[in-house]
Amino acid sequence: MLDWLLDSDPAIRWQVLRDLTDAPADVVRTERARVAAEGWGARMLALQGDDGQWDGGTFFPVPYDGSEAGQPWTATTYSLLLLRDLGLDPGCGQARAAVRKVRENSRWEEGGQPFFDGEVEPCINGKAVALGAYFGEDVDGIVRRLLGEQLADGGWNCEAERGSVRSSFATTINVLEGLLEHERATGGTAESVAARKRGEEYLLERALLRRKSTGELVDPEWLQFSYPTRWFYDALRGLDYFRDAYFQDRYFQDADGPPDTRLSEAVGLLRSKRQPDGTWLLENTHPGRIHFTMEDGDGRPSRWNTLRALRVLRWYDGGPGL
Template sequence: MTTLEWLLEGDPSIRWQVLRDLAGASDEVVAAERARVAGEGWGARLLALQGEDGRWAGGALFPAGTTSLANGQPWTATEPTLTLLRILGADPADDRVRRAVAKVKVNCRWEYDDLPFFGGEVEPCINGRTVGLGVYFGENVDGLVARLVSEQLADGGWNCEAERGSVRSSFDTTINVMEGLLAHERATGGTGESTAARRRAEEYLLERHLFRRLRTGEVVRPEYLRLSFPPRWHYDVLRALDYFRDAGDAPDPRMAEAVEIVRAKQQPDGTWPLEHTHRGDVHFALDDGDGKPSRWNTLRAQRVLDWVAKSWSRANPGGSGPTG
């Protein structure tokens, strides 16, 4: 079995992205496979778990009755579930998805300040994901985008600790905001200010080669070099590279080291492993566990490497290929 065949044996949410990003399938074939996400497999299971009140697990960010995070943040409440549905690619035009989102809009409010779900919360990390969700599911989040732009720190990124005095950006917070701003820009055209903010944030990561400290060159955190899925609110080099691939520009030379880190993790059978599952309760597992081959990481890593190779080929016709 080839790696491609193995990937196509996965859930519809994986298959439609493999067909689009790796197999070169037609738009019609991709759309037909994507249409299955809301009615079969993981997408259907997540939709079926929504409560009558429109929330998952009785909360926006935390399940009802949560009293401790000692075992990790739970990932079963409304925001992480909707974020997962977005990653899976559940069609926002599907009636089942539309009904689910309508219930969230009416009934779900943030635990911190009791604001409506699509109005956002207080932390830019959460608001970045909320912008992405609002755009994906057809809700107006222009005000939230303006707030995020106003909260950008002097070094180019964002940090949820800014309200407590931090003036240094966080890789984790910044990637969440960048993804949200890119989604908003694509859907609405964005604003000059939001585009400039996103570009400044890209430069923040690139100056640090996606994982190093600016002053010392040390690795910021070892877990940034380990491949996780779902990423939740956490940063890692594959998530960053997949963002830059999705943004559509040619790879920047400062990404080369991160690309080689991802390339080196490919196993002899052509797959990439799951390396770092983020602790916390989940609805159900999407991979077989740390150390095992991961369809999600294989899909994402391969499409990043394909993007790098294609960009190199266009820039260096007749060349021998990209190197680290």
């Protein structure tokens, strides 16, 4: 299994070395450095326009007619998110040059403000915080806005401005990922850490999958694992977030102990989807324009999902057993 994962793009290899093999730090750094110069990372960087944008727009590609075939997976926001997922070293020269062009040129379609000033919807601003924090930009203003938009049940919802008082799993996971990245970069504040913890409780109280009021499954699609996740929620995305948060809390707050037992149903689902050959499949790919494919399509073994699933189980089971 490890050989199959390592026989891949540098973006996969360096994360396998770090998360599944405990390779020496210098080996991981050397492999990670290849992301900027080879494979998917180099291809993504080469697609940035002279105007600092990918596909002509900040959140929407140009032209964009609003149809499903024209979903905004190729514009600047999702292109940067993919570079973050690939693990492009934010300190390398290629990353600094790309982000500088975004900072100087990219403006949100909603309002015309600079990219790292944020947008108006919390689902988008969660992504903007994650990107700004990862690439070393000041996004404290967006964080303050998000803290003021947290709902009474602990989560967030892009529909709040239209009257919704109930949080959304999808908006909440996007905000949580942003707050976690911001804490990793800056240490956060007492207020931002507390808000993140309340957001985590929103998901945990619902076992990552269910309505708190009735216990019913919220959405059958959350049982299918996609990659890239885009703005969508699913159980693997939720589990990988809690794995990430666990290690960050242990580092910054001297927190320890076993994973929360309320994750057990989602972990059981994850185990049930392991194929006889040890892989996990790609499922429920979200349609829309893409720059290029990284895997063989739905129903086929997925290196991304297998990597993410294995590192979740390695954490949850408390050891290296693969």
